[in-house]
Amino acid sequence: MKKYLRATLFWPMLALIVLLIPVTLFAQKHAEGPSSATATFTNFNEKGEQVTRFSCAGEAIDAHDGEIALFDGMYYLYGTSYDCGFQWGKKDAPFCGFKVYSSRDMVSWTDRGFLFDAAKPVWQTRCNGATYGCFRPHVIFNKKTSLYILWINVYDNRVGFRVFTAKNPTGPFTEVAEPRLAVNADSPVAGLNNGDHDTFVDDDGTAYVAYTDWRTKGTIVIEKLNPDYLSGTGVHVKAVTTGNTEAPSLFKRGSKYYITYSDPNCGYCSGTGTSYKTAASPLGPWSEGISISNNSCGGQPSFVSPIKLPSGVIYLYGSDLWNNAAKNEALANYYWAPLSFADDGAIQPMICLQTVTIPVKQGIKKKALSAELDNTSGLEGFRTHGDIRKGTWRSQSFVAKRSGLLNRVSFTTFKNGDPDAALLLEIYAASDAGIPEGQPLSSAVVAAGSVGWAANYITVEPKCRVTAGRSYTIVLKSNTTSGFYGFAFNDGLKDEGRKSAYSTDGGHTYAVDERRTLMFQTYVREAMK
Structure with a gap:
């Protein structure tokens, strides 16, 4: 859930010093093949100030509180759009919809449009400023059905989510029946029931959804999905966190499962913490929480995406650099960097990086500039x-x-x-x-x-x-x-x-x-x- 709250956390001096040092990160210490190349993206300028990411067409990237996913060698950035003037809590503010961008290097992004037509009256009724809004688009691929599955967080129904399918990662996505989940199934319709979520597909093809239970003041639930990934099975674990948390990200590294989350929950804050837990199974039992950042490098955690690269797998962490619920959150920026792990699998405390360089499969050919x-x-x-x-x-x-x-x-x-x-x-x-x-x-x-x-x-x-x-x-x-x-x-x-x-x-x-x-x-x- 997104709320008007003012951040009370500030950047440690050490992090500001580290920001000034460009850092090159590689997934693992493997030699790269002759066709490999690298790509560098920038989180902050040399003064440690946020920078705006622009698409190839010169338009600011407008996809917030979503994720980066890798499908068939192409990166896709999914997120909520604010360009049409959406403001949380402003009753006449329109809902702008969900956007997707594509890239082969996470540097040069192409706007691929909206996942579905949010201008239709039904979506304005469900998601405009008179409601709690609609957020956090997450897309996974189902190998059995050959469909891309989109889950979004809504507040106009009881379950708190709506689900869509598409044949392509850019859509168009078509809504299917409302999902069923085990938690808050008897709560009032259109209440603060279930919120911020993540979807995850395990190595054996089993999928899960991790979501926030607002009826218990922000504990996190993990529930197994059915084989088509369109609804829950009822098999779940409650209280993965003890409360006052949101924005979960569920992923696996080796044989260990991880969940990161906003700690505490603080929607639209420019500086709330990130913590994590581990387990041997998505359904737990889960370890005690460990903090890896007290300010998420100036934002709120959004996703952790495992990305397979020529040199191995990186676990790309992303946070939204919100503007403390300013009227125009379309101007919010992003922090992206791989997580670092100790030998025992512990996530090491985050260091806020000015620039990040990753290996990619091939160099990106720049488009020819206009002769004029x-x-x-x-x-x-x-x-x-x-x-x-x-x-x-x-x-x-x-x-x-x-x-x-x-x-x-x-x-x-x-x-x-x-x-x-x-x-x-x-x-x-x-x-x-x-x-x-x-x-x-x-x-x-x-x-x-x-x-x-x-x-x-x-x-x-x-x-x-x-x-x-x-x-x-x-x-x-x-x-x-x-x-x-x-x-x-x-x-x-x-x-x-x-x-x-x-x-x-x-x-x-x-x-x-x-x-x-x-x-x-x-x-x-x-x-x-």
């Missing part, structure tokens, strides 16, 4: 901030590399607090310091309704001419008095003639921040010679 691409800030190492409103403008300058028609401009933005006015994107000639000069060369109105809550590219077509070697600037402004628009920025890129500036008096004066680059792309159609 003239300037780009790139996608790596960016953070988000919002302050564009009436009187406060932001600008990003660039030096045209070729002469011709400025055909397209893409700029990363998002909204927060329901702006009551559109966003205006203008192109100006600029001084060498990046300050706008004269009248706008082009102006485009971006309706508030076309800007999402996640940080995504908006693209306009200025159709104005630029000259190679001259400076121009993109200006974003709005007359909104309710809420604001935001941007993505990186303070660690090379200058390359780019200057970021801002105005707090409606464009009369500007202050330049030469360290900062806002996320953008420009495309120029070269003039005919």
